[in-house]
Amino acid sequence: METRGGSSQILDSHCHFWQLSRGDYGWLQTDGESLSHIRKDFRVFDYPAKCRVVAVQAAPTVAETDYLLALAAEYPFILGVVGWIDLASPGSIEILERRSSNPKLKSVRPMLQDIEDTDWLLTAPRSDVLNTIRRLGLRFDALVTERHLPMLAKFAANNPEIPIVVDHGGKPQPGDKFNWKDGMRALSRSPRIHCKLSGLLTEFSREELLNPKHVLDAIFGQLLDWFGPHRLMWGSDWPVLTLAASYEDWIGYTQELLDHLSPAEREAIMGGTAIHFYGLTE
Numbered sequence: 001m002e003t004r005g006g007s008s009q010i011l012d013s014h015c016h017f018w019q020l021s022r023g024d025y026g027w028l029q030t031d032g033e034s035l036s037h038i039r040k041d042f043r044v045f046d047y048p049a050k051c052r053v054v055a056v057q058a059a060p061t062v063a064e065t066d067y068l069l070a071l072a073a074e075y076p077f078i079l080g081v082v083g084w085i086d087l088a089s090p091g092s093i094e095i096l097e098r099r100s101s102n103p104k105l106k107s108v109r110p111m112l113q114d115i116e117d118t119d120w121l122l123t124a125p126r127s128d129v130l131n132t133i134r135r136l137g138l139r140f141d142a143l144v145t146e147r148h149l150p151m152l153a154k155f156a157a158n159n160p161e162i163p164i165v166v167d168h169g170g171k172p173q174p175g176d177k178f179n180w181k182d183g184m185r186a187l188s189r190s191p192r193i194h195c196k197l198s199g200l201l202t203e204f205s206r207e208e209l210l211n212p213k214h215v216l217d218a219i220f221g222q223l224l225d226w227f228g229p230h231r232l233m234w235g236s237d238w239p240v241l242t243l244a245a246s247y248e249d250w251i252g253y254t255q256e257l258l259d260h261l262s263p264a265e266r267e268a269i270m271g272g273t274a275i276h277f278y279g280l281t282e
Helices: 062-074 092-099 127-135 146-158 180-188 206-210 213-227 247-258 263-278
Strands: 011-015 052-056 078-083 105-108 139-142 164-166 193-197 232-234
Touching: 011 232, 011 263, 052 062, 052 263, 062 078, 062 092, 092 127, 146 164, 146 180, 180 193, 180 213, 193 213, 193 263, 213 232, 213 247, 232 263, 247 263
Parallel strands: 011 052, 052 078, 078 105, 105 139, 139 164, 164 193, 193 232
Antiparallel strands: none
């Protein structure tokens, strides 16, 4: 974890960098205190480890995508960028074509969890924009909650040539109304759908965070059964992670979760799966 290199090196498949003065992080500007801890700049030099990363958008603007691509050009340890695009706009075709000349743009991610219409992904995106994503060889990061899982399965079936990764394990929550288990199990049946082991702790209650290992064991055990190590990828979700735990705590929990796996399986989850899915190179 101390160097940026080597095949066994950790690769963080999901982290964020933001600069509030850019002005497009609306979700961070809410009046509540729940986000006050992360309502500040998080720059590249603040990242708490020396490992390779995939930088993921945190604002629904093309400017955010360009910001991350500029960082990736300056800092080689950012191996890939997950950007944002308006899937419902015809202008997005040209935007995608221009940005795709940058080899570090790997995926697109609409912020589905913030869209009130659960079925938006089935009704709003333009087919020519989705075809452009496919044609350019881009992937799709699905930022969803349990209510979206049946919809995501339909989207995947309708777009069989777009590789999909479910962010944050589909955000399992206690007593979910829409049956997270059935939804994630159904998605896992498609071999081109992957899943990120990230963003879990920030969904836990205060009581669960006092002793998260039991809940983490159960969630990870199910995801491992369904997706296997070669379709699971580790991510920190830093700095959002710090609302619930430190980076070091999450690394420690992860090491405990993976302890019973073979070295090859651990290496897949901690880097190999993300390299393969996103097509990353040094």
